[in-house]
Amino acid sequence: MPGQPDYPVQLVQPDGRRxxxxxxxxxxxxxxxxxxxxxxxxxxxTRRIDIEGTALQRQGQLGLxxxxxxxxxAQVGSAHALYPDDYVFCSYxxxxxxxxxxxxxxxxxxxxxxxAHHCWxxxxxxxxxxxxxxxxxxxxxxxxxxxxxxxxxxxxxxxxFGDGASSQGDIAEALGFAASWSAPVVFFCQNNHWAISEPxxxxxxxxxxxxxxxxxxxxxxxxxxxxxxxxxxxRQAVARARSGGGPSFIEALTYRMGPHTTADDPxxxxxxxxxxxxxxxxxxxxxxxxxxxxxxxxxxxxxxVTEHADEVAHQVRTATIDLPDPAPTELFDHVxxxxxxLITEQRREYTEYLTGDPDEASARPxxxxx
Amino acid sequence: MITTFAASLNVGLxxxxxxxxxVLLMGEDIGRLGxxxxxxxxxxxxxxxxxxxxTPLAExxxxxxxxxxxxxxYRPVCEIQxxxxxxxxxxxxxxxxxxxxxxxxxxVHAPLTIRIPFGGGIGSVEHHSESPEAYFAHTAGLRxxxxxxxxxxYSMIRQAIALDDPVIFFEPKRRYWDKADVDxxxxxxxxxxxxxxxxxxxxxxDATVVAYGGTVAxxxxxxxIAAEEGHSLExxxxxxxxxxxxxxxxxxxxxxxxxxxxxxxxVFAGLGAEIAARITERCFYQLEAPVLRVGGFDIPYPPAxxxxxxxxxxxxxxxxxxxxxxx
Ligand SMILES: Cc1ncc(C[n+]2csc(CCOP(=O)(O)OP(=O)(O)O)c2C)c(N)n1
Numbered sequence: 001m002p003g004q005p006d007y008p009v010q011l012v013q014p015d016g017r018r019x020x021x022x023x024x025x026x027x028x029x030x031x032x033x034x035x036x037x038x039x040x041x042x043x044x045x046t047r048r049i050d051i052e053g054t055a056l057q058r059q060g061q062l063g064l065x066x067x068x069x070x071x072x073x074a075q076v077g078s079a080h081a082l083y084p085d086d087y088v089f090c091s092y093x094x095x096x097x098x099x100x101x102x103x104x105x106x107x108x109x110x111x112x113x114x115x116a117h118h119c120w121x122x123x124x125x126x127x128x129x130x131x132x133x134x135x136x137x138x139x140x141x142x143x144x145x146x147x148x149x150x151x152x153x154x155x156x157x158x159x160x161f162g163d164g165a166s167s168q169g170d171i172a173e174a175l176g177f178a179a180s181w182s183a184p185v186v187f188f189c190q191n192n193h194w195a196i197s198e199p200x201x202x203x204x205x206x207x208x209x210x211x212x213x214x215x216x217x218x219x220x221x222x223x224x225x226x227x228x229x230x231x232x233x234x235r236q237a238v239a240r241a242r243s244g245g246g247p248s249f250i251e252a253l254t255y256r257m258g259p260h261t262t263a264d265d266p267x268x269x270x271x272x273x274x275x276x277x278x279x280x281x282x283x284x285x286x287x288x289x290x291x292x293x294x295x296x297x298x299x300x301x302x303x304x305v306t307e308h309a310d311e312v313a314h315q316v317r318t319a320t321i322d323l324p325d326p327a328p329t330e331l332f333d334h335v336x337x338x339x340x341x342l343i344t345e346q347r348r349e350y351t352e353y354l355t356g357d358p359d360e361a362s363a364r365p366x367x368x369x370x
Numbered sequence: 371m372i373t374t375f376a377a378s379l380n381v382g383l384x385x386x387x388x389x390x391x392x393v394l395l396m397g398e399d400i401g402r403l404g405x406x407x408x409x410x411x412x413x414x415x416x417x418x419x420x421x422x423x424x425t426p427l428a429e430x431x432x433x434x435x436x437x438x439x440x441x442x443x444y445r446p447v448c449e450i451q452x453x454x455x456x457x458x459x460x461x462x463x464x465x466x467x468x469x470x471x472x473x474x475x476x477x478v479h480a481p482l483t484i485r486i487p488f489g490g491g492i493g494s495v496e497h498h499s500e501s502p503e504a505y506f507a508h509t510a511g512l513r514x515x516x517x518x519x520x521x522x523x524y525s526m527i528r529q530a531i532a533l534d535d536p537v538i539f540f541e542p543k544r545r546y547w548d549k550a551d552v553d554x555x556x557x558x559x560x561x562x563x564x565x566x567x568x569x570x571x572x573x574x575x576d577a578t579v580v581a582y583g584g585t586v587a588x589x590x591x592x593x594x595i596a597a598e599e600g601h602s603l604e605x606x607x608x609x610x611x612x613x614x615x616x617x618x619x620x621x622x623x624x625x626x627x628x629x630x631x632x633x634x635x636x637v638f639a640g641l642g643a644e645i646a647a648r649i650t651e652r653c654f655y656q657l658e659a660p661v662l663r664v665g666g667f668d669i670p671y672p673p674a675x676x677x678x679x680x681x682x683x684x685x686x687x688x689x690x691x692x693x694x695x696x697x
Contacts, residue, residue: 064494111495111496114493132496132498133457169428169458195398196399198398198424198427264406328679331680342668353689
C-alpha cells in the first residue's frame with residue numbers, strides 16, 4: 001500500500017524504550033520532560049475520572065457510564081495536538097478529550113445522570129456533547145470543517161469515532177464529502193478492538209486506516225497506547241488541515257479494558273487472556289517507564305499527580321451528587337427557540353394537572369428561564 | 371412454563387429457525403452476546419453463525435442486505451438494537467422493503483421481520499426510548515405489530531415471521547422482564563389470536579381504554595384502580611398497529627360510549643389521532659364524549675429523570691376517564 005507503513009507508528013515501546021523513527025520523532029521533538037510529565041498527568045487524572053464515573057454508576061448516582069479505561073493515550077495524545085480554536089466532534093466515550101479541552105470536571109456527568117441530554121456548553125470549549133447515534137458525527141465534523149474553510153478560518157476539525165462506527169454509512173459518506181471538498185477535517189478512529197460484543201474483524205477485513213486511500217486522503221495507523229506517537233500523527237494531520245491540505249484519517253490501535261458501558265458484561269464475549277495481554281501494554285505505565293528510564297520520575301511528582309487526580313475525582317463526585325433533578329416543566333423548555341402553541345398548551349395543562357392550580361400554570365411563559 | 375417476555379421471544383425465534391431453514395437472524399451483538407436484551411441468547415451457539423449473524427454496525431446495511439436475501443427466498447429477522455437507531459435504516463424500509471410488492475405487482479415480496487425494542491421506562495440515555503411506530507404505520511406496505519405480554523410475544527413473532535409481508539415488530543422494552551405462564555406447545559405456530567386482531571383484556575361498561583405495547587399494563591392498572599372507585603373500564607390491547615382492528619374497538623365503544631386512547635408516543639399526529647378519527651366516524655351516534663388521548667408530550671424524549679412525567683401513568687389515564695365521564 002503506497003505511503004502507508006506496514007506497522008503502526010510507535011515512538012515508545014511498552015517497556016518505555018524509545019523507538020527509532022526519525023520522521024515521526026521530529027513531530028514531537030519539542031516534547032521535553034516537562035511536557036511528558038504533563039501528558040502523564042492528564043492521563044492519570046482522566047483515568048481517575050473514569051474510575052470515579054464507574055463507581056458513581058455502581059452507587060446509583062449515574063444511570064450509565066461509558067468507560068474509557070485503556071484509551072487514555074489515544075484520547076490525551078490526540079487532544080494535546082489540538083489548538084483551542086480547533087473544533088472537536090466526539091462520540092460518547094471521550095471524557096479524557098473533554099477534560100483536555102478544558103471542560104470543567106463538574107460538567108462531565110450531567111447526561112449520564114439523566115438530568116439533561118448534554119454535559120457542557122459546546123461553544124465554550126469547541127467540543128460537541130456526547131453523541132449517541134454511532135458514526136453520525138463524522139458528517140457533522142465534515143460540514144463544520146468545510147464551513148470553517150468557507151469562512152477563511154484556518155482551523156482543524158476532528159471527529160472521534162470507533163471501529164464499529166467505521167461501518168456506518170455516515171462515516172463512508174463523510175470520507176467521501178471530506179475528500180471531495182478537501183475539507184480540513186481529521187477522522188480519528190479509536191480502534192479499541194470491540195464494538196460492544198463484536199470484534200473488529202466483523203467490521204472490516206482490512207486495517208481501517210487503509211480505507212482512507214480509497215477516498216483519496218492519507219491514512220495512518222498508530223499505536224494508540226503510545227501517547228507520543230498519537231500526539232505526533234495527530235499533530236501532522238492537524239497541521240495539514242490548518243494549512244489547507246485537506247482531510248486525513250488516523251486509526252489508533254488501542255483497547256477498551258473495561259465493559260462497553262456499565263450495563264455490559266464483557267465476560268460473555270471475550271477472554272480474560274486477551275484483556276490481560278493488553279493490560280501489559282497499559283498506556284500510562286508506558287509513559288511512567290519512559291520517564292523513569294530517562295531520569296525524570298520522582299516521588300514528589302508522583303504524589304502531586306495522585307493528589308491532583310484525587311481532587312478532580314472529588315469534584316466530579318460532589319458535583320454529580322449535588323445535581324438536582326430537573327423540574328417537571330423543564331420537559332417543555334427549549335423544544336423550539338420560539339413559542340409554539342402546542343407546547344405552550346401542554347405546559348399549561350400539565351402544570352395545572354400537577355398543581356391543580358390554573359394560575360400557576362399560566363404564570364411563566366414558555367422559553368423564559370427560571 | 372413461567373417465562374419472561376424476552377425468553378418467550380427467544381423460544382419463538384428458536385422454533386422459527388428449527389421449522390424453516392430459510393429463516394435467519396441478523397443484527398448487532400445478537401450472536402455471542404445474545405443481544406443487549408438477551409432475546410437471541412444461545413441461538414448462535416445452536417444454529418451457527420451463518421443463521422444467527424452478527425452484522426457490521428450499520429442499520430441501513432442490516433435492512434438493505436436482509437432485503438436482498440429476501441429477494442432470494444430467505445426470511446430474515448433483523449434486530450435493530452434500539453428504537454432510535456432504526457432511522458439510518460428508514461430509507462431501506464420505506465423506499466424498498468415496503469414498496470417491493472406493489473412495485474412488482476406481487477411478483478416479488480419481502481418477507482422481512484424487523485424487530486425493534488421500543489419505548490421508555492428503563493431510565494436510558496437519549497435515542498434509547500423512542501416510539502417511532504407512527505412513521506411506519508403511515509407507510510403503506512408495512513405491517514406494524516407490538517405484543518404486550520409473554521404469550522403474545524411468542525405467538526406474534528411466529529406469525530410475523532411466517533407472513534409474506536414485511537413486519538415491523540415493536541417490542542416494549544420495559545416489559546422484557548415481565549413474567550407469565552406460557553404453554554408454547556399448545557400455542558404451536560399459528561395459534562393465539564390472528565396477528566391483526568386486537569384483544570379485549572378486561573371487559574367493562576363505562577369507558578373503553580385502547581392501549582398497545584408498553585401502555586397495556588399501565589391501562590390495566592388504571593382499570594383496577596377505577597374498579598375500586600366504582601368505574602368499569604374495558605381495556606383493549608391493539609396488538610396490530612397496521613392494520614388496526616377497528617371492529618373490536620367499535621364493538622367496545624358501541625357498548626361503553628366512551629373512548630380513551632393511550633400510547634407513549636407524542637400525541638400530535640400519532641396513532642391516537644387515527645383511532646379517534648375512525649371511531650368518531652364509526653360510532654358517531656354512540657359516543658357520549660369526545661375521544662380523548664393520553665400520550666407522551668410533543669417533545670423529544672426527555673432525559674431519564676423526567677420520563678415518569680412524560681410517560682402516561684394510571685393517574686393520567688384516570689384523569690382522562692374522569693373527564694370523559696363528566697362530559
Ligand atoms: C446507529 C447506532 N446503532 C447502534 C447503536 C448501539 N451501540 C452503541 S455503542 C455501539 C458499539 C460502538 O462501537 P464502536 O464504534 O467501536 O465504539 P466503542 O463503543 O468501541 O467506543 C453500539 C452498537 C448506536 N448507539 N447507534
